[in-house]
Amino acid sequence: MINISLGTYGGPHDGTSLVEQGIDGLVMEQTNRAVVIAAGNAFDDRIHASGTITEGSFTDLHWEVFEGDTTNNEVEIWYSGEDEFRIELLNRDHQSIFNIGVGEKADSPGFFAAHTKGSNGDHQAMIFSGSGLAGVWIVRIHGVKAAHGTFHAWIERDDNRNLHKFNQSRFQSPVDNTCTLGSICCGQKSIVVGSYNGKDPSLPISYFSSAGPTRDGRQKPEISAPGHFIIAACSRTINEPKIDSGTSMAAPVVTGVIALMLAEAVKYDLKLSIDEIRRLLFSTTKRNPPAEQGWNNQYGNGRVNAVAA
Structure with missing residues (x-):
C-alpha cells in the first residue's frame, strides 16, 4: 500500500x-x-476554467494575480490535437502582449509562453509570469480550427504565503469547479x-x-x-x-x-x-450522503466503509 x-x-x-x-x-x-x-x-480556489470555441471566434479568461504575490505563476491550457487555437495575452488596457500559435513561443518582459503538442497528442499552451505582476490579465483563446472546440485551463498551484496571507492567483471569470x-x-x-x-x-x-x-x-x-x-x-x-x-x-x-x-x-x-x-x-461504500444514486463528482462512489470492506 x-x-x-x-x-x-x-x-x-x-x-x-x-x-x-x-x-x-x-x-x-x-x-x-x-x-x-x-x-x-x-x-x-478558482483555478479551473473550461469552454467551447467555434472557428473564427474567441473567448477570454480573466486571470487575477494578487498584490504582494512574490512568486511566479502559470496558466496551462489543454485542448484536442485535432483543433488549432491561438493563445493571446492582453493587459488590463486590452493591449496585446503576445499572440502565439502551435509550435511558437513568446518571451516578453515579465512573461514567457510556449504552445506545443503534448505527448498525448493534444495541444498544450503554457503561460509563465514573473513575480510582482499584480493585476487582471486577459488570456484570449482564438479558434482557428475547431473540430471539437473544447478547452480546459488550470492555474498551477502556488503555496506562497506572504504575511500569512494566501496569494494563489485565480480566474475571475469564467470559473468551473469541476475537473x-x-x-x-x-x-x-x-x-x-x-x-x-x-x-x-x-x-x-x-x-x-x-x-x-x-x-x-x-x-x-x-x-x-x-x-x-x-x-x-x-x-x-x-x-x-x-x-x-x-x-x-x-x-x-x-x-x-x-x-x-x-x-x-x-x-x-x-x-x-x-x-x-x-x-x-x-461496492461497500456508504450513501446518503451522497443522496443521488451512482457516482458523485466529489464523494465518488460514496463514503468509505471500513467494516464492510
Missing part, C-alpha cells in the same frame, strides 16, 4: 502523464498492490479520495474537496473519507499531535482500510488484483 498526499494542478488530466502511467503499471504488475492519492483541495483534481489523480488504476466533514452530523463534503471528472470524462475521485479537523501525529515533533483538514488527511484513511483488506488476503492466501481491490472498496 502506498499513500500519496501531494499534488499540483497542471497537466493533461487524462491519465497520460508518465507518473500516472507508472503508477498504473506498478499496481497491475503484481497482485495485492494499490496506490491511493489525495484528490486535492482546489474546489473553491479540479490534482495533476497525478487521473490514472486508470489509482484510487483517488475526496474529503467529507465527519465532525458534522450531516457529513457534508468538505468545501475544499476537489471535484471530477477527469478531462477525458472518467469518474474520479472514486471514494471519500473523513478529512476535516483530523487529529494526527505531527511528523516534525516527538510527541505532539496536529489538527488539520484536507484530502491529504482523508486519503490515509482509505489507505489504512485497503491495508487491512490486504492483511486479510494474505492471511487466507488470496491474491487480489487492483481491479478486485477497487471493486471490493467501491
Whole structure:
C-alpha cells in the first residue's frame, strides 16, 4: 500500500502523464498492490476554467494575480490535437502582449509562453509570469480550427504565503469547479479520495474537496473519507499531535482500510488484483450522503466503509 498526499494542478488530466502511467503499471504488475492519492483541495480556489470555441471566434479568461504575490505563476491550457487555437495575452488596457500559435513561443518582459503538442497528442499552451505582476490579465483563446472546440485551463498551484496571507492567483471569470483534481489523480488504476466533514452530523463534503471528472470524462475521485479537523501525529515533533483538514488527511484513511483488506488476503492466501481491490472498496461504500444514486463528482462512489470492506 502506498499513500500519496501531494499534488499540483497542471497537466493533461487524462491519465497520460508518465507518473500516472507508472503508477498504473506498478499496481497491475503484481497482485495485492494499490496506490491511493489525495484528490486535492482546489474546489473553491478558482483555478479551473473550461469552454467551447467555434472557428473564427474567441473567448477570454480573466486571470487575477494578487498584490504582494512574490512568486511566479502559470496558466496551462489543454485542448484536442485535432483543433488549432491561438493563445493571446492582453493587459488590463486590452493591449496585446503576445499572440502565439502551435509550435511558437513568446518571451516578453515579465512573461514567457510556449504552445506545443503534448505527448498525448493534444495541444498544450503554457503561460509563465514573473513575480510582482499584480493585476487582471486577459488570456484570449482564438479558434482557428475547431473540430471539437473544447478547452480546459488550470492555474498551477502556488503555496506562497506572504504575511500569512494566501496569494494563489485565480480566474475571475469564467470559473468551473469541476475537473479540479490534482495533476497525478487521473490514472486508470489509482484510487483517488475526496474529503467529507465527519465532525458534522450531516457529513457534508468538505468545501475544499476537489471535484471530477477527469478531462477525458472518467469518474474520479472514486471514494471519500473523513478529512476535516483530523487529529494526527505531527511528523516534525516527538510527541505532539496536529489538527488539520484536507484530502491529504482523508486519503490515509482509505489507505489504512485497503491495508487491512490486504492483511486479510494474505492471511487466507488470496491474491487480489487492483481491479478486485477497487471493486471490493467501491461496492461497500456508504450513501446518503451522497443522496443521488451512482457516482458523485466529489464523494465518488460514496463514503468509505471500513467494516464492510
